[in-house]
Amino acid sequence: MTFATILMLVLLGLVAAFQVALAAGAPWGAVAYGGVWPGVLPRGIRINSLVFGLVVYPIASLYALDAGGLASFEWLPARGVVIWVLAGFFTLGTLANLASRSKPERWWAPVSLAIAACAVALALG
Numbered sequence: 001m002t003f004a005t006i007l008m009l010v011l012l013g014l015v016a017a018f019q020v021a022l023a024a025g026a027p028w029g030a031v032a033y034g035g036v037w038p039g040v041l042p043r044g045i046r047i048n049s050l051v052f053g054l055v056v057y058p059i060a061s062l063y064a065l066d067a068g069g070l071a072s073f074e075w076l077p078a079r080g081v082v083i084w085v086l087a088g089f090f091t092l093g094t095l096a097n098l099a100s101r102s103k104p105e106r107w108w109a110p111v112s113l114a115i116a117a118c119a120v121a122l123a124l125g
Contacts, residue, residue, distance in 0.1 A: 005068025008118035011111055012057045012064065019053030022046060035102025060086055067122035080123075087119035 022032055023046045029037040033045060041049065065071040067083045076082070090112045097109035 002068065002070070004118040004121040005064055005070055008064045008068075008115055008122070009061055011115050011118070012061050015108075015111065015115075016053045016057035019049040019057070023050035023053060030102055031104045031107070034100050035105050064118070064122060067119075067125075083119055083123040087116050087123060090116035090119060 018028070018032075022028055022041055025040050025046070027039045029035070029039050029041045032049070033041070037045065040046075062071075062073055062076060063079065063082050063086060066073045066076055066079055073079070093112040094109050094116060097106055097112055100106055
């Protein structure tokens with residue numbers, strides 16, 4: 001489980017850093033959100049990226065650490081369920097990336113798939 005945990009943490013960190021960069025104004029809109037906004041994202045979408053980069057993915061990392069046994073966060077709600085939710089979320093993300101009209105955004109599909117696979121491995125224990 002240690003490999004799956006570490007891989008998931010590294011990939012979540014990569015995605016979080018990308019989202020924070022988008023929120024800070026990096027001109028990578030063609031590689032996110034279906035490529036609808038090439039260049040710098042609009043303010044509302046940048047706020048969404050900020051929330052995912054600084055809140056959602058770090059919380060997902062806590063669940064990965066907990067499920068992988070590298071840390072224990074007994075205060076986290078629904079620990080056994082949320083790791084499955086993450087597996088589903090990243091599986092859907094993989095499908096969305098593959099279906100994107102933006103060819104560069106499709107590069108995220110293997111990342112999402114790897115995170116989903118790690119989450120499944122951690123959920124199965």
